[in-house]
Amino acid sequence: MGMAEAIEKAKKVKFVIFDIHGILTDNTLFYTQEGVKSEAYSLHDKLGLKALMDSGIGVSFLTSKVARDVEQMAKVYGMPADMLWGSSAKMGRLDEFEKATGYTDADICYVGDEMIDLGIMKRSHFSVAPSDGSPEARAIADLVTNAGGGKGVARELAEFILKAQGKWDAFVAQFK
Amino acid sequence: MAFEKDMSVAQERASKIKLFAHDIHGVLTTNTVFCDVEGNRRYAFWHMDGFGDLSLMANDIKPVFLDSTSMDGEGLFRAKELKLDKMYFAVTDKLAKLEELKKEFGLTDEQIGYIGCELTDIPVMKKVGFAVAVADAIPEVKEIAHYITKAPGGRGPIREICEVILRAMGKWDEWVEKVTKMGYK
Numbered sequence: 067m068g069m070a071e072a073i074e075k076a077k078k079v080k081f082v083i084f085d086i087h088g089i090l091t092d093n094t095l096f097y098t099q100e101g102v103k104s105e106a107y108s109l110h111d112k113l114g115l116k117a118l119m120d121s122g123i124g125v126s127f128l129t130s131k132v133a134r135d136v137e138q139m140a141k142v143y144g145m146p147a148d149m150l151w152g153s154s155a156k157m158g159r160l161d162e163f164e165k166a167t168g169y170t171d172a173d174i175c176y177v178g179d180e181m182i183d184l185g186i187m188k189r190s191h192f193s194v195a196p197s198d199g200s201p202e203a204r205a206i207a208d209l210v211t212n213a214g215g216g217k218g219v220a221r222e223l224a225e226f227i228l229k230a231q232g233k234w235d236a237f238v239a240q241f242k
Numbered sequence: 243m244a245f246e247k248d249m250s251v252a253q254e255r256a257s258k259i260k261l262f263a264h265d266i267h268g269v270l271t272t273n274t275v276f277c278d279v280e281g282n283r284r285y286a287f288w289h290m291d292g293f294g295d296l297s298l299m300a301n302d303i304k305p306v307f308l309d310s311t312s313m314d315g316e317g318l319f320r321a322k323e324l325k326l327d328k329m330y331f332a333v334t335d336k337l338a339k340l341e342e343l344k345k346e347f348g349l350t351d352e353q354i355g356y357i358g359c360e361l362t363d364i365p366v367m368k369k370v371g372f373a374v375a376v377a378d379a380i381p382e383v384k385e386i387a388h389y390i391t392k393a394p395g396g397r398g399p400i401r402e403i404c405e406v407i408l409r410a411m412g413k414w415d416e417w418v419e420k421v422t423k424m425g426y427k
Contacts, residue, residue, distance in 0.1 A: 087289040093398065095287040096276070099314030104284070157425035180293060184422040200290075202418060 072209040075192040076230035080173035081124040083151075083160070083186075084220060086136060088179040089196060090127070092216025106216050107139050114221035115143050121233045126163075130154040156186050177223065179203050179215060194223055245384045252389040255372040256410035259355040261347060262298055263340070263366070264400065266309035266317045266331075268359035269376055272396030285316045286396050294400035295324050300420075301413050303355075304328065305400075306343065308336055310362045336366045357403060358383055359395055374403055 084090055091105040098104075118125050127145065129136065132152035140150050153159035164170060176183070176190035179199035187193035187206055195207035198214035209226065213219045228234040267273055270291060276284035295305040307321050307329035321329040333339050344354065352371035356363070359379040367373035367386055375387035378394035389406060391399040408414040 091289070093289045094396075095289050095320075096284045097287060097316045097319050098282050098284050099316060100282075101315055101319035103319075105289075155425055161426075180290060181418055181421040182293070182424060184418075185425045188422070 072192075072226075073230045075208050076175070076227045078172060079123065079175040079192050079227050079231075081126070081169055082118055082175040082177065082223070082227070083126050083128050083190070085176075085178040085180075085183055086127050086129040088199065088215040089177050089219050090139070090216065092214065094216075103133065103135060105135050105139075107142075108216050108218050108221070109142075110218035111220035112143050114218070114224035115145065117224040117228060117234075117237045118220075119144070121228055121231075121237055123227065124169075125149060126151055128153065128156055128159060130156075156183070157189070160186060160189075175223075175227065177219065194219075245381075245387075245390060247387070247389055249389075252372070252406070253410040255352075255388050256355065256407045257412075258352050259303060259372050259407065260349055260353040261304045261306060261343065262355040262357070262372075262403075262407070263306045263308040263343070263370075265356075265358040265360070265363050266307055266320075267311045268379070268395040269357050269399060270307075270317070270320065270396065272394070273359075274396075283314055283316075287320055288396055288398045288401070290398055291400035292324050294398075294402070294404035295326070297404045297408065297417060301408055301411070301417060303407065304347070307331070308333060308339060308356070308366075310334065310336060336362065337369065340366050340369065355407070357391075357399060372407075374399075 090107055090111060094106045096104045115125055126149040128151045132150045151159050171189050172191045174190040175192040176186050177194040178187050179196055181202050183203055193207050194209045195203040196211050196215045196219045204210050211219050211222045213222045264270055270287055272286045274286055298305050305326055307317055309317050309331050310333050312331040317331055330339055351369055354370040355372035356366050356370045357374040358367055359376050363383055373387045375384045375390045376395045376399045377391055384390055391402045393399040393402050408417055
């Protein structure tokens with residue numbers, strides 16, 4: 067997939083769905099002796115997610131089960147609670163969302179890294195995989211980020227999409 | 243030290259296994275223990291190794307945790323999350339446990355795979371049909387392994403080895419196709 071084609075696809079994106087494990091996290095799962103689980107996220111992504119939302123592009127997290135650490139990180143990222151989607155039937159969940167909102171597959175960007183994401187990546191208009199995603203996911207992705215999972219994938223993708231849409235400068239202007 | 247492994251031998255051996263046992267620390271974890279001032283200990287596992295075990299189970303290969311160095315419930319919590327029904331912690335004699343497993347499931351040595359990293363894993367690895375070492379295993383373990391994963395412990399060796407096993411069995415492409423269609427209830 068050429069870069070020019072990826073930019074063309076990014077122009078049409080209205081809604082970005084992020085898989086969590088291996089995208090927003092680096093795949094590491096920490097367990098304490100009491101069974102309390104924690105995961106490694108990136109603060110770089112906070113700005114990326116904010117940039118998307120501030121620019122009118124919807125964002126959701128889609129994972130098989132929304133664990134408590136995801137809820138906590140969603141607060142850090144400023145994500146609306148109703149945009150944390152827990153479903154093992156990822157495509158069924160997207161159908162539900164499209165039916166409720168009127169968005170179609172042509173508006174959707176999906177970011178995934180594993181075989182379980184292949185189906186939803188194929189139907190989304192713009193599909194993205196991290197640099198350390200599985201070979202299968204990288205092979206079908208419209209864009210492979212330079213960042214690996216948990217190392218700023220959302221930050222990099224936000225800049226890519228907003229630049230393609232000509233919205234990046236307006237977002238950056240507030241910091242100057 | 244580099245150890246050259248014959249991939250065709252590894253594939254031949256991998257194609258026969260019905261049960262795949264994992265050491266925990268250094269294989270499923272990075273071997274790091276984060277210990278805070280309150281005495282909370284934290285261990286780093288790898289999310290996508292869960293998908294590896296799920297893939298094995300879905301293709302009729304039984305994953306088993308066979309661990310010698312657990313101090314806490316860390317392996318238990320992970321095993322529960324993966325819905326494993328066979329797990330043994332703080333096992334001092336892994337070889338005896340292997341014999342028990344063979345009897346329980348009616349398996350031969352050739353039908354058992356094992357992934358390890360340390361001296362304690364060597365007796366079992368010498369016996370089983372398919373012995374695997376992680377990338378950062380000690381040289382003695384790498385030497386006797388039939389396959390060495392590219393991934394070090396706690397960084398995805400089970401996801402990697404499940405693909406090696408299922409490809410050796412000729413089941414991988416079918417599994418990819420099946421997983422791609424998952425996602426509708």
